Amino acid sequence: MTTIVALRCADGVVLASDRRASKGGMIGSKAVKKIYPIDGRKAVAIAGQLSDANYLVNLVKAEAKLMEFNRGFPLTVKEVAKLLSNMLYSGMRNYAPYITELLVAGVDETGPNVFEADISGAVTDEMFTSSGSGSPMAYGVLEASYREGLTVKEGAEIAKRAVRSAMERDPGSGNGVQIMVITEKGSEFLDAGGAA
Amino acid sequence: MLPRGSEGAYMMYTPDGRLVQVEYAAEAAKYGSPVVAVRGKGFAVMVARTKEPDPLLDPMEKIHMVDENIGIAGAGFTGDIQLLVDQARVEAQRHRLVFEDPIDVKTLVNQLGQFMYQFTRYGNVRPLGASLIVIGSDRVGTHIFQLDTRGLLLSGKALAIGKNSEAAISLLRDEYRQEISMKGAINLAVKALSSAEDGESPVEVGIAKGMSFKKMCLKDALESKE
Numbered sequence: 001m002t003t004i005v006a007l008r009c010a011d012g013v014v015l016a017s018d019r020r021a022s023k024g025g026m027i028g029s030k031a032v033k034k035i036y037p038i039d040g041r042k043a044v045a046i047a048g049q050l051s052d053a054n055y056l057v058n059l060v061k062a063e064a065k066l067m068e069f070n071r072g073f074p075l076t077v078k079e080v081a082k083l084l085s086n087m088l089y090s091g092m093r094n095y096a097p098y099i100t101e102l103l104v105a106g107v108d109e110t111g112p113n114v115f116e117a118d119i120s121g122a123v124t125d126e127m128f129t130s131s132g133s134g135s136p137m138a139y140g141v142l143e144a145s146y147r148e149g150l151t152v153k154e155g156a157e158i159a160k161r162a163v164r165s166a167m168e169r170d171p172g173s174g175n176g177v178q179i180m181v182i183t184e185k186g187s188e189f190l191d192a193g194g195a196a
Numbered sequence: 197m198l199p200r201g202s203e204g205a206y207m208m209y210t211p212d213g214r215l216v217q218v219e220y221a222a223e224a225a226k227y228g229s230p231v232v233a234v235r236g237k238g239f240a241v242m243v244a245r246t247k248e249p250d251p252l253l254d255p256m257e258k259i260h261m262v263d264e265n266i267g268i269a270g271a272g273f274t275g276d277i278q279l280l281v282d283q284a285r286v287e288a289q290r291h292r293l294v295f296e297d298p299i300d301v302k303t304l305v306n307q308l309g310q311f312m313y314q315f316t317r318y319g320n321v322r323p324l325g326a327s328l329i330v331i332g333s334d335r336v337g338t339h340i341f342q343l344d345t346r347g348l349l350l351s352g353k354a355l356a357i358g359k360n361s362e363a364a365i366s367l368l369r370d371e372y373r374q375e376i377s378m379k380g381a382i383n384l385a386v387k388a389l390s391s392a393e394d395g396e397s398p399v400e401v402g403i404a405k406g407m408s409f410k411k412m413c414l415k416d417a418l419e420s421k422e
Contacts (some may be wrong), residue, residue, distance in 0.1 A: 071303045073336055079295045086294060109335065 001172030003134030004034055004045040005142065005162045008114045008127050009155040012183035013105040015045045016159035018134065018166070018173040030175040040063055040186050042077055042106030044084070046117070047132035049099040056098055060084055065135040076108040081115035081123050089121025106182055132168030134173035141148040141165050152181045156190055207319045217323055218316045221345040224325030228271025230358035230392040231258070233329045233340040234372070234381040239405040240331040240338045241378065243385040243414070244269045248397050259402045259411050263288035265298050265332050267402040267409045271358030272326030272345075280328060283311055298407075301339040302331035305349055327357045333404040354384075360392035367391045378403070382417050401420030 001022035007014045017034035020027055032050070036057045037043045044060075046053035060083050068074045075083075081104040091098045097119050104115045115127045128146045130138040141162040150158070156179050163177045177191040210216055233242040244258040259269045260281045268284055270277030287307050291299035308328070315323040327344040342350040342357060354372050356364035367388045376384065386399055401417035403410050412420075 040331050067303075070306055071300055073300075076297070079297060 002034060002047040002131050002132030003130065003138050003163050003166035003170060003173040004047050004103055005096055005130040005135075005138050005159050006045055006105040006114045006126070006128065007142070007146065007150070007155045007159055008105070008112050008148045009152045010148075011112070012107055012152040012153040012155075012181060013112045013114055014104050014152055014159045014181055015043055015103065016156070016163045016176075016177060016179045017045050018163055019175040019178060020173055021050060022172050023106065027175070033178070035178055035180045035189075036061075037180075037187055038080055038104075038106070039068070039074055041074070041108065041182055041184075042104070043180055043182060043187060045103040045105070045131075047101045047103075052098040053100040053102065056084055056087055056100065056102070059087070069086055074108070075102055076110065077106040077113035077115060078125075078191075080104050080106070081117050085117040085121040085123040087121075088117055088119060092120050102129060103129055107184055112182075130162065132166075132173065134163070134170035137166040137169050138162040152183055201307055207317060209212065215316060216314075218346055219327045221323035222327075225272035225327040225345055226359060226361070228273075228277075228326070228358045230356060230361050230364055231269040231271055231329045232356045232364050232368070232385040232388045233331050233342075234353070234354045234368070234376065234385045235331075235338060235340045235352075236376045236378060236381045237377055238338060239381070239403065240333070240340045241381050241385055241417075242267065242269055242329055242331050242340070242402045242405075243382065243389050244400050245389065245393065245395050245397050246400055247335070255398070257400065259400045261409065261411060262304070262330075262332075263292075264299055265334055265404065265409050265410075266301055266330065267303060267332065267404065267411060268328055268330050269402065270326045270328045271361075272324070276324040276326040277287050277328070278325060279313070280308060280324065284308055284330075298334065299337070300332065300334040300336060301341065302336070304332070305330050305341040305343060309343055309347040309349045311347075312343060312345065314355075316346055329355055329357055331402060331404045332409055333407050335407070338404055354388075356388060356392065358392070364388040364392040372405075378405075379418060382414070383415070386414065 004017045021029040021032040145158045231244040262284045288299045330341045342355045354368040400415040
């Protein structure tokens with residue numbers, strides 16, 4: 001229950017999410033945060049079990065900071081994705097999987113990057129990707145609108161449309177859109193306008 | 197007062213605040229044949245002489261490959277050096293398993309330093325009688341590091357360890373130039389090495405440059421395009 005998307009653009013990456021948390025047939029919360037910064041130039045969008053995802057994100061955030069202190073430069077986006085996937089994989093292998101899917105996006109010295117890590121620990125390198133119950137609807141918009149060389153401004157517009165479309169037809173998604181844009185200069189949340 | 201010969205079981209300060217076992221170990225490392233490393237713009241080199249050749253034995257290598265981008269040469273007990281090289285190789289591969297990327301030099305030397313330091317904290321262990329020079333190239337740049345028995349980590353433009361390394365260091369201090377070429381750096385390092393130890397045995401050269409580390413004989417190193 002969720003819609004999250006991440007896009008790789010020419011000058012950065014865009015992450016977007018809805019804001020609904022479901023509790024069975026009920027809406028558990030109407031203002032949930034599903035995009036978490038790892039550091040100034042990397043963020044993770046989460047889908048699935050909120051507690052599992054939060055646990056993994058917090059662990060990776062701590063690990064990333066420690067490593068940056070020790071070696072003197074930050075992790076790459078791929079390294080963050082690999083750290084998450086290693087935990088996801090060991091969870092699956094130990095019959096106690098983390099019920100979550102994570103989109104890792106950010107800018108490092110190799111440029112803008114988007115990765116997806118799923119419940120099994122599989123990591124894929126993507127141009128654009130979506131996850132959660134609303135992803136089939138979001139993919140419809142992304143497949144039709146995404147092209148290489150988008151600016152983050154154009155990317156943010158497409159991401160917003162993708163999440164909005166999902167919110168129209170997926171009962172698990174709704175209560176507004178949150179967008180994060182990450183460029184070389186840093187990251188910021190964009191105001192996507194009131195709840196839709 | 198401890199009975200004579202039993203002080204090895206303890207890793208404790210003397211009344212004047214020294215850890216003599218660690219100092220003895222550092223002394224052991226000073227007997228090893230010297231290694232010299234020089235860093236230039238975008239590259240780093242290290243040189244060491246292999247053991248005096250014995251017609252019956254295969255020559256022993258002095259410079260060890262750790263990963264595609266990092267090499268190590270040590271001075272001191274060969275067994276201790278081999279232990280550290282093995283440890284470094286395992287660390288490098290462990291990093292590749294976790295991150296699918298080669299380890300950076302700083303992370304590797306930090307881990308080796310911690311490993312060596314552990315032997316200075318507990319009794320009933322022998323601090324490693326070895327110091328190391330680690331050179332490598334990663335996405336941050338090109339580095340030379342020196343690690344001693346205590347786990348102390350040094351980095352800089354030019355370093356030397358082993359027998360008579362003071363002589364090599366004073367020569368490097370006088371003759372090192374900021375804009376040194378690759379060939380110049382190799383020649384300077386060999387000159388410094390020879391000031392510390394004269395010998396006829398062949399010189400091994402390790403070159404770190406552009407995310408890779410290569411080991412070769414002196415002749416090949418000087419004839420390469422740089």
